[in-house]
Amino acid sequence: MRILALETSAKAVSAAVTEDGKVLCSGYQDTGLTHSRTLMPIVEAMLKNTGLTVQDCDAVAVAAGPGSFTGIRIGVSAAKGLAFAADKPCAAVSTLEAMARNVAHMDALVVCAMDARRSQIYNALFTSEHGRLTRRTPDRAIGLAELAEELRSEPLPLVIVGDGAVLCEKALTESGLPCRLAPPQLVMQNAMSVALCAEDLARAGKLVSAQELLPVYLRPPQAQRLRQPPQI
Structure with missing residues (x-):
């Protein structure tokens, strides 16, 4: 199985493609730029340089949370768009489980x-x-x-x-x-581990449609918390 994976849960952003446990290609950036500017150029360049397309993949995976509210929204939205356009299923991977995979x-x-x-x-x-x-x-x-x-x-x-x-x-x-x-090269989140975890989800029959893919928040966003009336 070939998986295209995205990781945008924190400051760094990355993308990768794996096939049956082997990493075919990956891209990683941690330069302080916003994920909305960096994610899709990384994906496009990675696929172009390897001659792959989203159609060549069996599923699109994403670190669905927990993590930065903005980062998770960007990653999940990108995964939904890529999967919907290519008619591919999605894998919602726990950010924490993926980093443990490192x-x-x-x-x-x-x-x-x-x-x-x-x-x-x-x-x-x-x-x-x-x-x-x-x-x-x-x-x-x-x-x-x-x-x-x-x-x-x-x-x-x-x-x-x-x-x-x-x-x-x-x-x-x-x-x-x-x-x-963990060693410096393994301590941070990366899309390669997201893809490997997604392969496990696929084998377990736990892929979802693009419409069903949702972010996972363990706490409500700050804006929502601020809107709530104070408890007396």
Whole structure:
């Protein structure tokens, strides 16, 4: 199966195509430019340079969340448009599961961390053993202090991934928990891992139509929170 994948959940933006577990091509950019300016040029250049089209792919995958509200909206909207135009199914991949896939070769407890502000991170925990990931928690927003207490009796070594990894490492270290960051080339989200996770979803029969593809938010957007009346 050939998958075109997009990743726009945080500051960096990337796209990739995989086929049966092999990465055919990828593009990555982390220069501070908005995803609305960079995503589609990356996809177009990547496909043009490899002689591929969206029609040559079996599905379009995207990191559907959690993550930056704006980034997730851009990625999901682009995936829906590409899939709808080519009449292809979609794969809605957990951003956190995809980043854990980066270090599936390391035997450890993988701590996924995205900065959610207000001393919280978007987080999920996965056991990584012999190249396979086992989910330990659902995707969630959790306080750093609460996460540290949860991990206090964990016997496995802790490996941290994601754009909030440095923040998480600092909090866990200050709480007396030994941990380490994933290697620099593996710590950040990337579309290659999104595509590999999408292949698993396809094998499990969990692809959806372009119309059914939706973003996943663990908290309401700030604008929505500000509109809500204060609780008395």
